[in-house]
Amino acid sequence: MVENVVIIGSGPAGLSAALYTAREGFNPLLIKGVGSGGQLLLTTDIENYPGYSKIAGPELIRLMEQQATQFGTRFLEGDVTKVELNSKPIKLHVDDKIIETLTLIVSTGASSKWIGLPSEKNFTGRGVSSCATCDGAFFKNKEVIVVGGGDTAMEDSLFLTRFASSVTIVHRRDAFRASKIMQERVLSNPKIKVLWDTVVEEITGDRKVSGVKLKNLKNSLATEMKIDGVFVAIGHQPNTSLFTGQLELDKDGYIITKDDVLTNIEGVYAAGDVADRFYKQAVTAAGSGVKAALRVREHLSMLSFEESRSKH
Numbered sequence: 001m002v003e004n005v006v007i008i009g010s011g012p013a014g015l016s017a018a019l020y021t022a023r024e025g026f027n028p029l030l031i032k033g034v035g036s037g038g039q040l041l042l043t044t045d046i047e048n049y050p051g052y053s054k055i056a057g058p059e060l061i062r063l064m065e066q067q068a069t070q071f072g073t074r075f076l077e078g079d080v081t082k083v084e085l086n087s088k089p090i091k092l093h094v095d096d097k098i099i100e101t102l103t104l105i106v107s108t109g110a111s112s113k114w115i116g117l118p119s120e121k122n123f124t125g126r127g128v129s130s131c132a133t134c135d136g137a138f139f140k141n142k143e144v145i146v147v148g149g150g151d152t153a154m155e156d157s158l159f160l161t162r163f164a165s166s167v168t169i170v171h172r173r174d175a176f177r178a179s180k181i182m183q184e185r186v187l188s189n190p191k192i193k194v195l196w197d198t199v200v201e202e203i204t205g206d207r208k209v210s211g212v213k214l215k216n217l218k219n220s221l222a223t224e225m226k227i228d229g230v231f232v233a234i235g236h237q238p239n240t241s242l243f244t245g246q247l248e249l250d251k252d253g254y255i256i257t258k259d260d261v262l263t264n265i266e267g268v269y270a271a272g273d274v275a276d277r278f279y280k281q282a283v284t285a286a287g288s289g290v291k292a293a294l295r296v297r298e299h300l301s302m303l304s305f306e307e308s309r310s311k312h
C-alpha cells in the first residue's frame with residue numbers, strides 16, 4: 001500500500017498538517033517518535049496560543065492529536081531510521097518496516113541545546129526553561145539568569161526584563177557573539193547585568209530552582225548566586241540529521257525552503273521549526289503545517305490528473 005501523505009513529527013506543525021490533510025480525505029499517517037510532541041511538552045502553561053488564555057503545553061498537544069484523529073489521522077509510534085526521498089514513491093524505513101508514500105511532510109522540529117548538567121534536567125519546568133517567550137511571564141518580580149551570548153540570549157534577556165526584577169546573563173567568554181545592535185540594547189538596559197567568562201556548574205534548589213553554582217573560567221573562582229529561574233539560550237539544533245545529503249540544509253542544519261514549505265525535492269515539504277530559525281512559535285509552526293498540507297493537496301491532485309490522463 002502506498003500512502004498519500006506521511007507526516008514525520010507530532011508537534012503543532014505536524015498535527016496541523018495532519019488535521020488539514022485528514023479533512024481533505026487523504027487518510028494521513030503521522031509518525032511520532034518516542035517522547036514525541038515537540039517543545040510544547042516542555043512548556044508548563046501557554047498564554048500566547050490564540051483562543052486559549054491559558055493552557056498547558058501537553059494539553060494543547062493532546063487536543064491537537066484528538067482533533068486530527070477525529071478526521072481520520074492514523075498515528076504510528078516509531079523511529080524513522082532512513083529515508084529515500086528521491087525514490088518514487090518515497091520510502092521511509094521505520095524501525096523494521098518500509099513505508100511508501102506519494103508525499104512527505106517533515107516536521108521534526110528543533111531541539112534546544114542544553115548545557116548538559118544533571119541538575120538542569122531535574123529542574124526543567126521547575127525553574128529551568130529554554131523558552132523565554134513561553135515561560136517568562138511566570139517570573140514576575142523574580143530574579144533570573146540567562147545562559148548564552150548569542151542573539152537568542154540577548155532577545156530572551158530583553159524580553160525577560162518585562163517580568164523579572166533582575167536579569168543576569170551568564171556567558172562563557174568575554175565577548176558576545178550576538179549582533180551589535182542586540183548587544184547595545186542589552187548592555188544599555190539597567191535591569192540586565194552580565195557575568196563574563198562564567199559558566200553554570202550546578203543548579204540548586206529543593207522543589208524549584210533557588211540558586212546556581214558558578215565558576216569564572218579566567219580565575220577559577222567559584223561563587224553561588226540566589227536566583228529563581230535559569231533560561232538556557234545557547235542555540236537550537238534542527239532535527240535534520242536524517243535528511244542530510246537529500247534535503248538542502250543551511251549551514252546550521254535547517255531545511256532550506258522556497259515559498260515557505262517547498263523543499264528541493266518535489267512532494268517533500270518542511271513545516272515548523274525544522275525550517276524556521278526565526279519565529280519558532282507554536283502558532284507559526286501550526287500555520288506552516290497548514291501551508292504544507294495545502295501543498296500536498298495541490299501535488300496529489302496533479303498526480304491524479306496525470307494518472308487519469310495517461311489512462312486515456
Ligand code: NAP
Pocket residue numbers: 114115147148149150151152153155172173176177178179233234235236277
Ligand atoms: P548562537 O548564535 O549559536 O549562540 C549560542 C550562544 O550560546 C553562544 O554565545 C555560545 O557561546 C553559547 N553557548 C553554546 N554552547 C554553550 C554551552 N554548552 N555552554 C555555555 N554557552 C554556550 O545561537 P542563537 O543565539 O540561538 O542564534 C542562532 C541564530 O539565530 C543566529 O544566527 C542568530 O543571529 C539568529 N537569531 C537572530 C535573532 C534576531 O535577529 N532577532 C534572534 C535570535 C536568533 P560562544 O559565543 O562562546 O560560542
